[in-house]
Amino acid sequence: MEKSAKNNTYSVALRIFHWLNAATIFFILLTVFTRKEWLEKFKIRDLILDFAQRNDLIISSEQAYQLAKLVRNEIWNFHYTLGIFLAILFIYRLVLIFTKDGKRVFKEGFSVFKSSKANKSGIKIIYIIFYIALFFSILSGLLMHFDDFFGISAQTKKAMEALHVGIVTIIIYFVPLHIIGVVMAELGNEKGIVSKMISGDKENKTS
Ligand code: HEM
Numbered sequence: 001m002e003k004s005a006k007n008n009t010y011s012v013a014l015r016i017f018h019w020l021n022a023a024t025i026f027f028i029l030l031t032v033f034t035r036k037e038w039l040e041k042f043k044i045r046d047l048i049l050d051f052a053q054r055n056d057l058i059i060s061s062e063q064a065y066q067l068a069k070l071v072r073n074e075i076w077n078f079h080y081t082l083g084i085f086l087a088i089l090f091i092y093r094l095v096l097i098f099t100k101d102g103k104r105v106f107k108e109g110f111s112v113f114k115s116s117k118a119n120k121s122g123i124k125i126i127y128i129i130f131y132i133a134l135f136f137s138i139l140s141g142l143l144m145h146f147d148d149f150f151g152i153s154a155q156t157k158k159a160m161e162a163l164h165v166g167i168v169t170i171i172i173y174f175v176p177l178h179i180i181g182v183v184m185a186e187l188g189n190e191k192g193i194v195s196k197m198i199s200g201d202k203e204n205k206t207s
């Protein structure tokens, strides 16, 4: 007999995927915020120029700008390493579709379009949207990163970057919404949902 949704758990393989995927995306987001905010190139350029002026150093605005980009890229390069790791994790998640726990989210998510809706199918469709966005983020990212290998022109790369930035916005919004969602579920009528994703079916070991 199929377990009730409340008693459903997550296999070790899926939990490993979940936390590695979450950690990788978290660090990718850190590289983005570092590039866009904390080590933003014009901000660092101005800091360098200010420092040079106060210490009687001669450096042109263009040199300060290039130096700022060098500093920023030290962190930004992790974006690519983490991106490639994310692609490997995605392939691992595809393999998990062949397992019972790994296909549940897709079964329940797509049931939102059927007359017999599974429990929480409305929420599960968000995960499907997330996975589709993740796929296109990875695809566009890899194509840009290995542009020479794929013979991608500078113009196409520019268009692809716009696409990449557009799609990753879904992921950027998903993360806080998801965390708020699971915390609310945990505090509401789905007590134990977070521990199910950490240690398995602790709270609901009834069968
Ligand atoms: C970058 C951060 C995160 C991402 C990208 C993420 C992504 C996901 C995805 C894609 C699923 C569906 C899993 C499946 O394929 O079946 C999921 C489920 C889940 N996640 Fe996360 N997650 C993140 C952070 C967190 C955090 C911090 C928590 C705990 C506070 C958490 C708790 C859960 C739980 C409890 C579920 C199962 C929810 C359900 O059954 O509806 N996640 N997450």
Ligand code: HEM
Binding pocket: 025, 028, 029, 032, 035, 079, 080, 081, 082, 083, 084, 086, 087, 137, 138, 139, 140, 141, 142, 144, 145, 161, 164, 165, 168, 171, 172
């Ligand atoms: C959660 C997934 C991802 C997020 C949130 C994300 C976010 C971003 C953002 C916001 C930009 C634009 C930066 C700017 O405007 O200056 C960008 C650019 C880029 N990303 Fe991603 N990305 C993700 C995944 C990937 C992956 C998997 C790769 C593959 C290696 C990748 C490779 C790139 C490349 C090559 C660029 C072009 C910008 C450049 O390097 O100059 N990204 N990404």
